[in-house]
Structure formats: structure tokens, C-alpha cells
Amino acid sequence: MRDKIVIANWKMNGSREANRAWIESYRATGVRPDCRVVVCAPSVYLAELAPACRELGIELGAEDVNENASGAFTGEVSASMLADVGASWCIVGHSERRHIYGETDNRVAMKALALAKAGLRPIVCLGETLEEREKGMTEAVVLRQLNAVLAVLPPAKWGAVAYEPVWAIGTGRTATPETAQTVHASIRRRLGCYASEGADRLPILYGGSVKPSNARELFRQPDIDGGLIGGAALKAEDFVAVVEAARKGD
Numbered sequence: 001m002r003d004k005i006v007i008a009n010w011k012m013n014g015s016r017e018a019n020r021a022w023i024e025s026y027r028a029t030g031v032r033p034d035c036r037v038v039v040c041a042p043s044v045y046l047a048e049l050a051p052a053c054r055e056l057g058i059e060l061g062a063e064d065v066n067e068n069a070s071g072a073f074t075g076e077v078s079a080s081m082l083a084d085v086g087a088s089w090c091i092v093g094h095s096e097r098r099h100i101y102g103e104t105d106n107r108v109a110m111k112a113l114a115l116a117k118a119g120l121r122p123i124v125c126l127g128e129t130l131e132e133r134e135k136g137m138t139e140a141v142v143l144r145q146l147n148a149v150l151a152v153l154p155p156a157k158w159g160a161v162a163y164e165p166v167w168a169i170g171t172g173r174t175a176t177p178e179t180a181q182t183v184h185a186s187i188r189r190r191l192g193c194y195a196s197e198g199a200d201r202l203p204i205l206y207g208g209s210v211k212p213s214n215a216r217e218l219f220r221q222p223d224i225d226g227g228l229i230g231g232a233a234l235k236a237e238d239f240v241a242v243v244e245a246a247r248k249g250d
């Protein structure tokens with residue numbers, strides 16, 4: 001049985017004051033998570049969040065990284081810099097990066113590789129658009145995105161896969177547990193073809209309008225090992241309710 005993981009993706013939200021308030025609200029809930037908890041925050045806030053997160057048993061992650069180790073890449077942040085300020089996880093290939101900034105499968109793969117080289121755990125996001133789903137291309141798109149990263153990095157070096165259907169992100173329209181499970185199962189099968197070692201242990205998370213009211217049903221599916229949470233992670237109390245939904249035996 002794989003342990004569950006619940007990961008917050010704050011996206012481009014927060015301020016030093018709001019982050020402090022989030023940490024205090026999280027602490028005040030007194031939650032004793034039964035799963036791994038990760039908060040991915042804007043990189044400018046990571047160093048300041050690190051001590052409080054450590055104390056609360058929350059692991060820290062970034063939301064994106066540059067694929068190069070160092071050099072003339074104005075405005076970019078490297079994997080070793082993220083590690084230096086306390087991050088141990090990092091999202092790559094989020095659909096907002098793929099669609100707004102035109103990140104290709106190959107670039108996402110290079111980012112995952114750079115993270116692994118620096119000792120960080122990549123959270124590799126995959127997902128189809130509504131148009132792709134309606135054309136029956138879901139599996140083809142998701143497996144193409146998956147294969148690109150598998151071509152450069154074995155599953156044992158990944159932190160997690162996150163299946164995030166683009167049509168479910170920030171829309172309030174969640175994939176049904178069965179729909180998500182079908183895609184998760186095909187991701188699991190493909191991972192198994194590439195490498196038996198590590199494929200079974202790699203967590204596959206679901207993301208896209210996960211909230212306290214739907215998390216439990218999603219997390220009950222055999223191949224849904226937790227969630228990547230956007231909107232519902234901005235309030236600590238809602239995020240904690242999602243973390244509680246990952247409790248074993250529920």
C-alpha cells in the first residue's frame with residue numbers, strides 16, 4: 001500500500017503576512033496528518049516558510065524551476081537554488097506552464113532531470129484539455145507527456161505524478177473518481193512497462209477542483225494516492241480538511 005500525499009499548490013498567491021497567517025491557522029487546527037503533506041509556494045517565500053514548515057512536519061516545494069544549472073538566464077531559478085532555501089519538491093509541467101508559457105514535453109523532461117540531479121523530487125503534471133478529451137485523446141496525450149519524462153528519468157527518481165485534467169483546474173468541475181481512476185490506472189500500467197522497479201511505489205496524485213467535499217471519494221480509488229490542491233489550499237482550514245480526507249482506513 002502506498003502512503004498518501006497531499007500537496008498544496010499556492011500558485012501566484014500569498015504575501016509574507018498572508019503566509020504567516022496561513023501557517024498559524026494550520027497550526028491552530030492541531031492536525032496530525034496521516035499522510036505526507038507538502039506546500040509548494042512561490043520561490044521568493046520559500047526561505048521564510050522553511051523553518052515553520054519544518055516544525056509543523058510540512059515538506060516544502062517550489063512551483064517551477066529552470067532546467068539549466070546556472071548562468072545567463074535572467075529571472076530564472078535553478079534546482080540547486082531551490083534546494084539551498086529548503087525546498088525538497090518541485091512541480092514541473094503544470095498545465096498553466098504548458099499552456100500560458102508554451103512549455104514543451106521536452107522542456108518539462110529537462111526540468112525534471114535538473115531537479116533529480118539536485119536531489120529534489122519532481123512532481124510531474126500531466127493532463128488533457130477539454131478539446132482533447134472530447135476527441136477521445138485523453139490517454140494518448142497523458143501517456144505522451146509521461147513518456148517524455150520517462151525517456152530521461154526513471155520513476156524511482158520522481159517524487160510524484162499528478163494527473164490534472166485541464167478542464168477541471170480552477171473550474172469547480174472535478175473529474176469523477178471513476179474517470180480519474182481510469183486515467184491513473186493507465187499511467188500506472190505505463191510506468192510498469194518502463195520499469196518494474198519504482199513503478200509501484202510512485203504516488204499518482206489527482207488535481208483539479210479537489211475540495212473537502214469531494215476529496216475522500218477521490219482518495220478512495222485504488223490508484224489515486226492523494227491530491228495536488230490549488231484553490232482549496234489557499235485557506236489552511238480547507239487544506240487541512242483535504243489532508244484529513246487522506247486518513248488511512250477511511
Ligand SMILES: O=C(CO)COP(=O)(O)O
Nearest residue numbers: 009169170208209230231
Ligand atoms: O492546478 C491545480 C493544482 O496544481 C488545481 O487547481 P484547483 O484545485 O484550483 O482546481
